[in-house]
Amino acid sequence: MTTPTYRTDFPQHCRTHPIDGMTLVFHRPSGATHFLDSPLPQMLALLAAKPMDAARLTTSLCATLGLPEDAEARAVVEARLTDLAGIGLVEVG
Amino acid sequence: MHGFDVRVGPISYRIGSAWAAPIAVLRRLYAGYPAPADGIATVTARIGPPRPWRRWIRPQVAIEGDHNLPDTVPMAFGHALLAIEMAMNMQVALGECRHLLIHASAVERGGKALIMPGDSGSGKSTLAALLAERGWRLLADEFVMIDLATGRLIPFPRAISLKNSAIAEAEARVADPARFGPHLSATPKGELRHLRPNAEAIARMDEPAEPALILFPSYGFEPASDGVSRSELFMRLTEGSTNYIALGEPAFDHVLRIVETIPAARFAYPDTDSGIAIVEQFCAEAGL
Numbered sequence: 001m002t003t004p005t006y007r008t009d010f011p012q013h014c015r016t017h018p019i020d021g022m023t024l025v026f027h028r029p030s031g032a033t034h035f036l037d038s039p040l041p042q043m044l045a046l047l048a049a050k051p052m053d054a055a056r057l058t059t060s061l062c063a064t065l066g067l068p069e070d071a072e073a074r075a076v077v078e079a080r081l082t083d084l085a086g087i088g089l090v091e092v093g
Numbered sequence: 094m095h096g097f098d099v100r101v102g103p104i105s106y107r108i109g110s111a112w113a114a115p116i117a118v119l120r121r122l123y124a125g126y127p128a129p130a131d132g133i134a135t136v137t138a139r140i141g142p143p144r145p146w147r148r149w150i151r152p153q154v155a156i157e158g159d160h161n162l163p164d165t166v167p168m169a170f171g172h173a174l175l176a177i178e179m180a181m182n183m184q185v186a187l188g189e190c191r192h193l194l195i196h197a198s199a200v201e202r203g204g205k206a207l208i209m210p211g212d213s214g215s216g217k218s219t220l221a222a223l224l225a226e227r228g229w230r231l232l233a234d235e236f237v238m239i240d241l242a243t244g245r246l247i248p249f250p251r252a253i254s255l256k257n258s259a260i261a262e263a264e265a266r267v268a269d270p271a272r273f274g275p276h277l278s279a280t281p282k283g284e285l286r287h288l289r290p291n292a293e294a295i296a297r298m299d300e301p302a303e304p305a306l307i308l309f310p311s312y313g314f315e316p317a318s319d320g321v322s323r324s325e326l327f328m329r330l331t332e333g334s335t336n337y338i339a340l341g342e343p344a345f346d347h348v349l350r351i352v353e354t355i356p357a358a359r360f361a362y363p364d365t366d367s368g369i370a371i372v373e374q375f376c377a378e379a380g381l
Contacts, residue, residue, distance in 0.1 A: 015342065017349060020324040026345040031338060033331065033345060035324060 006081055007051035008090045010044040030088045039065060040080060047090060054078050097123075098134045102249040102298050103191065103238065105129030106181060109139035111148055115173035122174070122252050122274045122287055125295050136188065138180035143167040156180040160187035172280050178254065178287065185236055185249075186335040192238035192247055193344050196333035199237045199246060200229035205305035205381045206246045207372070208237055208355075210333055213282070216312030219259035220368055222288055226266050227369075231294040232302060241343045244350055245301035250294040252287040260286045262365050306379045307357040310368060314361035318371065321357040 015026040023041040025034045036044075039061055046052070046060045058077045062069040084090040095116040097108045106129075110116045129135075136159060142148040143155040152170035156162075158180050168176045186194070197210035198221035207229075211217040218234050225231035231250050238247040252274065255263050264273070267288065274287035289295075309321065309329070321329075330348050331337045337344045356379055362368035 015345060019327065019352070020322050022324060024324070024327065024349070026342060028342065031341050035328075 003053045003055070004092045005051050005053050006047055006057065006085070006090045006092060008044050008047045008084075010048050010089055012048075016041075025089070027087075027089060032087065034087060034089070039076075040084065043077065043080060043084070044089060051093070054081055057081070094139075098129050098132070099123050100127045100129045100134075101251050103247055104136055104185060104189075104249065105134040106184075107134035107137045108177060108181070109137065109141075110173070110177065111141040112152070112170070112173065115140065115154075115177055118174050118275060119177055121271075122289055124271075124289070125292065127298075136184045138177065138184050140173060140176045140180060156183060158184045160184055162187070168281070172277055174274060174287065175277055175280050175282070175285060178252065181251070182235060189236075189238070189336055190339065192240055193340060193347050194334050194336050195237040195239065195330055196235070196335075197237045198234050199232040199302075200224045201232050201246075201248075201302040202229050202376070202381055204302055206232060206302035207376060207381060208246070208304055208307045209310055210237075210307065210329060211310055214256075214312065216259075216310045216362070216365075216368060218253055218255065219262060219312070219365060220310055220372060222253045222255065222259070222263055223266055223365060223369060224372065225291060225294060230297060230302075231290045239304070239347055239351075240301065241340070241347065243301070244304070244347055246304050247301050248294070248298045250290045250298050252289055254282075255286050255288055257283045259365075260284060263288055304351060304355055305381055306376060307351075307355055308372060308375055309357070309359035310372075311359065311361040312368065314363065316360070316362055316367055316371065318358055318360035318375075321359055323352045326357045327352045 013028045017024045023036045054077055058074045062073050085092050094109045095113045097116050097120055099106050138158040140154045143153055147153045153167040154173045154176040155167045156165050156176055197208050198217040199206050199208045200221050209217040232248040234251055234253040236249055238249050240247050272289040277285040360371050
């Protein structure tokens with residue numbers, strides 16, 4: 001079984017706006033509006049720069065946020081990737 | 094089919110009824126409103142019997158029109174006026190694409206609009222109705238319409254739907270009894286009576302206003318007020334809009350503009366007089 005790679009059309013197919021410490025996103029392809037709190041905008045920014053799997057994204061995200069890379073971080077990233085895939089902001093390939 | 098055509102702001106209605114009496118009541122309620130431009134109505138709202146025999150035998154009214162919701166429960170014939178009003182609302186809620194809809198009342202003074210969103214029972218209609226009797230112009234009771242080209246508020250001064258204790262409040266403050274519709278008792282919304290906006294609101298229904306202040310009222314609590322964060326304001330404006338999703342990015346732009354440029358607050362009030370006083374204080378501070 002191959003490890004899934006995640007990619008996103010964020011931010012080029014989105015309108016984004018900072019609001020109360022969150023990121024307000026209008027996703028043009030779906031017409032949906034989302035409020036994203038950390039670490040979701042950071043995850044999308046990393047995936048926008050380069051599609052990657054959950055393990056690589058965890059490493060990159062922990063480095064970006066200055067957090068220890070551990071099992072909990074990996075579990076959180078995987079859960080949030082599932083969320084983002086569910087609302088159409090990332091694609092699993 | 095009995096009919097009546099009327100224009101309310103940007104909406105030209107063709108209203109139909111299987112019975113003559115509800116149309117006669119509606120004509121009195123909307124006395125002084127203009128006819129559709131060039132005589133052409135573009136939105137149809139109707140009431141009719143849900144089954145043919147219900148026209149005569151224990152008559153019931155069903156809501157119909159250009160846009161319909163399945164499984165709408167028929168209403169008692171005595172509530173036919175409410176059914177027509179609901180049919181008119183439904184056509185706008187489901188069909189309006191030219192303006193962003195916000196579930197709110199609104200009044201204007203000096204070209205600036207106060208928008209009051211709120212759930213049923215919040216007092217938004219009562220406050221708007223009574224402010225409109227004391228120097229403000231009524232812009233909207235149920236649907237605030239934002240022009241997608243200019244961001245201005247387009248008046249939609251429908252008859253105001255007064256419920257329960259608000260009826261006596263308005264009756265005590267509006268001198269002309271001809272502006273009131275009939276008392277409707279034991280409706281799904283409780284006691285209900287409609288109020289025709291005053292002559293100024295009708296005469297100036299084509300004059301837009303600039304959104305300037307948003308207040309969320311809550312009736313029935315001790316006086317209190319608080320700010321509303323921009324993110325909460327965005328959430329509440331969009332969740333109360335029936336066409337935000339359908340309008341897409343232009344709607345996002347306009348809500349964002351409102352959220353970023355217009356001050357917003359919530360307040361609680363125990364009675365109408367204190368509610369009006371709080372509104373006037375907010376408006377004075379905001380320059381309305």
